Amino acid sequence: MNECRTTLLEVSDVSKHFGGIYALNAASLEIQTGEVHALIGPNGAGKTTLIHVLSGTMLPDAGRVVFAGKDLVRRQMHERVALGLARSYQITNLFPRLTVLDNVTLAVQGRVRDWGSSFSFWRPFSVDSAIISEAYDFLGQVALTGVAGRRAGQLSHGEQRCLEVALVLATKPKLLLLDEPMAGMGPEESARMVELIESLARRVTMLLVEHDMDAVFRLADRISVLVSGSVIATGEPAAIRADSEVRRAYLGDIE
Amino acid sequence: MGLYESSKRRRVAAAITLASLLALPWLITALDQGFYISFASRVLIFALAATSLNLVIGFGGMISFGHAAFFGTGAYCVAVLAESGIVSAALAWPLTMALTALLALLIGAISLRTRGVYFIMITLAFAQMVFYLVVSLKAWGGDDGLSLVRRSIFGGLDLKDDTTFYFVVLAILALVLVALDRLAHSRFGRVIQSIRENETRMEALGYPVFAYKLVCFVIGGALAGLAGALLVNQSGLASPNLLHWMQSGTLMVMIVLGGVGSVYGGVVGAVLLLLGEEILAEWVPHWPIGLGVLLLAVVLWAPLGIAGLFGWGRSRE
Numbered sequence: 001m002n003e004c005r006t007t008l009l010e011v012s013d014v015s016k017h018f019g020g021i022y023a024l025n026a027a028s029l030e031i032q033t034g035e036v037h038a039l040i041g042p043n044g045a046g047k048t049t050l051i052h053v054l055s056g057t058m059l060p061d062a063g064r065v066v067f068a069g070k071d072l073v074r075r076q077m078h079e080r081v082a083l084g085l086a087r088s089y090q091i092t093n094l095f096p097r098l099t100v101l102d103n104v105t106l107a108v109q110g111r112v113r114d115w116g117s118s119f120s121f122w123r124p125f126s127v128d129s130a131i132i133s134e135a136y137d138f139l140g141q142v143a144l145t146g147v148a149g150r151r152a153g154q155l156s157h158g159e160q161r162c163l164e165v166a167l168v169l170a171t172k173p174k175l176l177l178l179d180e181p182m183a184g185m186g187p188e189e190s191a192r193m194v195e196l197i198e199s200l201a202r203r204v205t206m207l208l209v210e211h212d213m214d215a216v217f218r219l220a221d222r223i224s225v226l227v228s229g230s231v232i233a234t235g236e237p238a239a240i241r242a243d244s245e246v247r248r249a250y251l252g253d254i255e
Numbered sequence: 256m257g258l259y260e261s262s263k264r265r266r267v268a269a270a271i272t273l274a275s276l277l278a279l280p281w282l283i284t285a286l287d288q289g290f291y292i293s294f295a296s297r298v299l300i301f302a303l304a305a306t307s308l309n310l311v312i313g314f315g316g317m318i319s320f321g322h323a324a325f326f327g328t329g330a331y332c333v334a335v336l337a338e339s340g341i342v343s344a345a346l347a348w349p350l351t352m353a354l355t356a357l358l359a360l361l362i363g364a365i366s367l368r369t370r371g372v373y374f375i376m377i378t379l380a381f382a383q384m385v386f387y388l389v390v391s392l393k394a395w396g397g398d399d400g401l402s403l404v405r406r407s408i409f410g411g412l413d414l415k416d417d418t419t420f421y422f423v424v425l426a427i428l429a430l431v432l433v434a435l436d437r438l439a440h441s442r443f444g445r446v447i448q449s450i451r452e453n454e455t456r457m458e459a460l461g462y463p464v465f466a467y468k469l470v471c472f473v474i475g476g477a478l479a480g481l482a483g484a485l486l487v488n489q490s491g492l493a494s495p496n497l498l499h500w501m502q503s504g505t506l507m508v509m510i511v512l513g514g515v516g517s518v519y520g521g522v523v524g525a526v527l528l529l530l531g532e533e534i535l536a537e538w539v540p541h542w543p544i545g546l547g548v549l550l551l552a553v554v555l556w557a558p559l560g561i562a563g564l565f566g567w568g569r570s571r572e
Contacts, residue, residue, distance in 0.1 A: 055459070081461030093459075095452045097257045107448050110460040118442040118462070119470065122434075125442050151257070171461055231505060 003055060008033045008175055008205050009085075014063030015229075016049055023049040024060065025229035031175065036170070036201045038208045041226035042249075047209050050226065051179050054207075055087040056080045068174060082112060084174035088167075090183050090209075092160045095155065096153030100144055102137040103152050107170035114172075132210075140197060142166045158189035160180045165196060169204075176206045184213055194218060217241070225249070258448050259314070259439040259516065268565070271434070271518065276425055280418045292417045293489060298529045299424045300485045303431060303511040307478035310435065312507070313516030314444065315471040316451025316529040320375045320503050321362065321382030325355045325476040327498030329483020331389060334401040344407035344414070351484045352477040358385075359476025363469050379500055400494035403487050414488060424485055428522075431478060436518050445472045448516070452549030484515040508546075512553055514560025523562045 011029040013091045015043065017023065023046045031037045038184060041047055043190050052058035054065060056077035065072040067085055074216065075083075108131045109118060115131060125131075139145045142162040147155060152163060161181060167175055182190045194215050197208070210216050216223065217237045224234040240246055267307045276299075308322045332351040341347050366377045393492050395401045406414045414420045438444045446467050458464050485491045496502060505528070513524025528546070534540045557564050 038371065076463075077458045078461050078463045081459065086461075088461060089456075089459075093453065093456050094451055095456065097452060098449065099257070102258060102445075102449075106445065106457070107460050109445070110457075110462050112461065118446045118467070120442040121444075122437050122441055124437070124443055126440065128442070167456075200552045 004138075005032045005034075007031070008068060009015055009207070010064075011050075011054070012064045012066075014050070014053060014058050014060045014065065016046075016053060016058065017112065022229045024063075026063070027231050028229055029224055029234070031205060031207055032190045033174075033205055035068060035221040036206045036208060036219050038210060038220035038223045039226055040046070040210070040213070040223060042136060045226045046229040047226055048179070049229075051087065051177055051209060054085070056176060081110075081171055081173075083254075084172070085177070086168040086171040086173035087177035088164050088176075088179055088181060090179040092157070093162055094152045094160060094167070096151065098117045098152060099148065100139065100150055100152050100155065101135060101148040103163060104138050104166050104170050105131055107167045108135050108138070111170075111172060123197060125242075130242070138166045138170045141169065158185055159190065161185060161189070161193060162196065165193075165200075173204060176200075176204050178206055178208045179208070180210055181208070188221070190215065256556070258445060259518065261436055261440070261518065265519070271427060280421055284418075289417070290448075292421050294511075294533065296417070296421045296489050297486070298526055299421075300427050300482055300489055301509065301529060302522040302525035303424075303428050303485065304479055304482035305426075305453050305506050305513065305523075305525045306435065306518075307433060307475045307482060308506045309510045309513075309515065309517075309521040310438075310478070311472055311475035313510060313514075313520060314439065314451065315447045315468060316454075317367070317468060318375050318471060319378045319475075320500070320507070321366075321378035321380075321473070322475070322479055322506050323384040323498050323500065323502035324362065324382035325359055325479035326483045326502060326506070327389070327493070327495070328355050328358055328385065329480035330487035330497050331395060331401060331483075332480070333407065333484045333487045335395065336404045337404050337407070339402075342405055342408050344409040348481060348484045352480045355480025355483070356473050356479075359473045360469070363472035367465060367468050368406060368471065379503070382498070383500060386424040386495065386500070389498055392482070395482045395493075397501035398495060400492050400496075403491045403493065406488050406491075407484075420441075420488065423456060424439070424489075427481070427485070431481075432522070439518055443467070443470075446463055451516075508550060510560070512550065512561060512564030515558075517560065517562045520560050520562045524560065527561060 001164040007030055009031040010110060011027060013028055014024050015026055016024040027050060039047055051058045056075060067083060072080060076077060136145060141150055142165055144159060144162055155163065182193055185193060190212060197219055208219060220237055222234060223237055223240045224231050225246050231242050232249060233246050279295055280292055295350050306325050311317050329351050332354050333347050336347045363379045366374055369377055390397055391396055409423055411420050412423065414423065446462060448469060450464055454464055483497065509524030509528050510521050512527050514520030518553055553560060
């Protein structure tokens with residue numbers, strides 16, 4: 001990725017405290033178009049809070065978040081998704097009683113910029129064949145076409161995680177926030193997810209929050225390290241591995 | 256539950272029911288039970304009111320405990336308009352629907368900022384405010400309610416004739432059910448049902464959830480207003496009872512009995528409850544207790560309601 005780099009997301013000095021505890025303390029982060037940017041840090045470092053601030057479920061106390069040139073802080077979650085910032089969930093968050101296909105068609109249908117609003121009361125959805133065939137495309141990308149007719153709640157954990165990814169993909173994000181996509185997965189399922197993310201990496205910018213260090217060092221173009229609510233280092237994997245401060249604060253704990 | 260999908264079987268059943276309802280007045284006349292034509296209209300009107308609540312609760316997942324506000328306001332609106340000389344149904348009924356839609360917009364815009372129990376309580380509170388406001392208005396008859404000076408005039412039809420009125424009500428109910436069936440399968444219908452299933456995720460997929468819920472709530476309010484407009488024509492009286500929270504409760508019982516989230520749930524529930532009241536109350540001295548047991552049984556063993564038992568509920572189980 002040596003072409004002219006542009007900043008897609010800029011987080012500057014974002015703080016968020018709960019009572020006297022700073023979950024985020026002047027955290028700054030810059031994500032460039034096209035990269036897979038991993039965010040690592042020990043438990044309680046503020047990774048989840050940062051995801052909440054980025055996706056719009058929490059208002060920061062201070063700081064700025066600029067996405068594709070637009071200030072995000074005051075925008076609601078659905079407006080951010082429409083701008084191209086989508087998130088997946090650490091704890092699987094699907095429509096368990098709907099079919100796998102319905103889950104994905106909802107995500108496709110929600111893209112107002114492509115299909116217009118869903119304030120359509122009379123025309124049956126079943127004639128929207130373009131939406132349905134696009135949903136099958138996304139199911140194909142995560143290898144779930146075979147279970148399209150099953151209820152999402154009946155899928156295995158690994159399959160549900162893949163469906164989770166299909167849902168965010170179907171919103172056609174410019175930036176994908178992946179919140180611990182490997183959470184709770186066995187080694188085989190993890191390997192499949194790593195492959196999936198690798199195959200997506202060429203097409204979409206990603207912020208990957210993950211505990212699985214093997215996966216992070218394999219997938220990330222750059223890594224930021226969050227400790228006690230602040231980003232203490234950002235750099236390429238090799239540099240992060242060699243950084244003494246990072247080793248002391250974080251990697252040292254597990255190696 | 257999943258998304259509502261109508262089956263061929265359900266459409267056939269609906270067509271048969273419609274045909275028998277079309278034949279009903281002749282049967283009633285043949286049996287010389289003229290009173291029951293007006294009663295049948297009443298049942299169909301309650302079926303419409305319950306259906307409108309089912310759109311809000313069953314499809315939209317908004318447990319509103321204040322639906323009587325729209326039902327009763329519809330009745331009062333027609334009575335007040337008739338007093339001031341506006342008796343044309345083509346004018347009075349749409350006006351009534353517009354007014355109840357506006358009321359639903361106001362109540363919904365505030366109530367839908369809350370969730371769960373708070374939403375139930377705030378809709379109840381708004382409905383009770385409307386109730387006390389109307390009861391305190393001496394010009395509208397206070398506790399006694401407001402009599403309808405004359406029935407609406409529907410084009411060239413004379414609604415004073417019970418059979419004509421019955422057919423008008425039946426036609427309106429059938430149209431609303433067809434529209435609701437279309438709505439359930441439309442993009443909008445999928446969106447509101449999915450919001451019922453997982454609101455947070457819908458927001459995360461880019462849907463302005465609040466706007467969709469509000470529109471659903473307003474449609475429900477307008478249809479309840481239409482039901483109120485019909486009811487005052489049937490009974491001749493806009494009674495404060497129609498605005499009371501117990502009325503909201505009755506409509507809720509109807510959809511729980513009939514089938515929450517099924518297009519025909521409200522109809523089945525209204526027919527069961529009102530027929531039960533009319534027939535069983537004569538034979539069974541403590542019918543309300545029987546109703547309580549029935550309700551309990553439905554909630555425990557047939558959560559999709561009676562319509563669900565017959566495959567009239569959601570088909571994808």
